[in-house]
Amino acid sequence: MDMVLLAVAIAALLLLRVPVAFALLGPCLTYVSLEGYSAGLSVRQTTEALNSFPLLAVPLFILVGVVANRAGIGDRLFEFALAAAGRVRGSLGYVNVGVSLGFSWMSGSALADAAGLGKVEIPHMIRKGYPPRFAVGLSASSALLGPIMPPSIPAVVYAGIAGVSTGALFAASIGPAFLMAAGMAIMVYVVMRKRDDLRGEAFSWQRLRASGVRVLGPLGAPVIILGGILGGVFTPTEAAAAAAAYVLVLGAVYRSIGWRDLFGIARETAETTASITLIIGASGLLGWILARERVPQAVADAMLGFTDNTIVFLLLVNLLMIVLGAILEGLSVLVITVPILLPIATEFGVDPMHFGVILILNLMIGLLTPPIGAVLYVMSPVSGVPVHEVFRGTLPFLIPLLAVLMLITFVPATVTFLPALFGL
Incomplete structure (x- = not known):
């Protein structure tokens, strides 16, 4: 009964649009107080959730994304x-997907990609005659590549909770990210195959060379991040620091970032980091309460009693995570559910890295799904298109995203082959 009341209280606060961290903290602090525990216990549980070395990479990867946006790398x-x-x-549909794929090597946030790249891509597509619904739907969907392709902030959080290698999880995410991009490109072809009026400008080698020179600098960031990690030169945290310094230098060289911009960059990074930190800390306290009430054991017993088939278990997880991702913030869902579901997945023989990529992709699809659908609400003011129209625009692209989800669910090699190749 205590857990039912706790769940109802959290759900009610979320429906009232209370920020996620406080919607979790309020009922949890009430539970701790009613159970006779001290406030010091709450502080200890929230801080212990943050006491993880891999999480140090989160603010640095956020900094990389903020600087990349301000430096105009997306425009290049x-x-x-x-x-x-x-x-x-x-x-322009293929360009949209390609730019999101390229920019995802420097930004681990779907919301940052949606806001930053959307301002560039959507007006250009609409001016060229593309339907506004298609332009915003594709831009919202392609923004999901950011949290999948390394450096992925959800991957860093999952690695810290699950105790797996961040570098290995980064390598495991590359295949699914390219599959997502390919799926969206196929959908662009299907939708645009009869629109002969929507062609770009004539190809020019001179223009290609000139624009290619302008992107040589930004290409160094993914080399530092992924090459450094997979090559054993950096830890993920060190790679994040090196990449942050690199993109800051790029911004200075391009004269798109000056001394006056540093305060704004630091403030934006700190605000985003603080939001994520509060959610992780609050989720840590909730996780302690769930463990005390033996909720993970109850869920495990229920699932193992319901099925002994790995495929059925993964399908149930997919359904659960998409629903949770549609109504809760993705990082808080990870912090709450991973301690419960990962031991069960291990019982079923599911590789932890494979399971992590499945969870993250589910939650990212949830970002395009009402009622919360955070990317929908970011894309609406950026484009000037109502939220319901943004969602209708994303519907065709949910087909390839769900197809990729099923593929990586049923074919673990799509996730595990790169970590195995690098011996991670």
């Missing part, structure tokens, strides 16, 4: 992709 990638596409039918 857009110019290069536009030059490479030429007069392909529906070229």
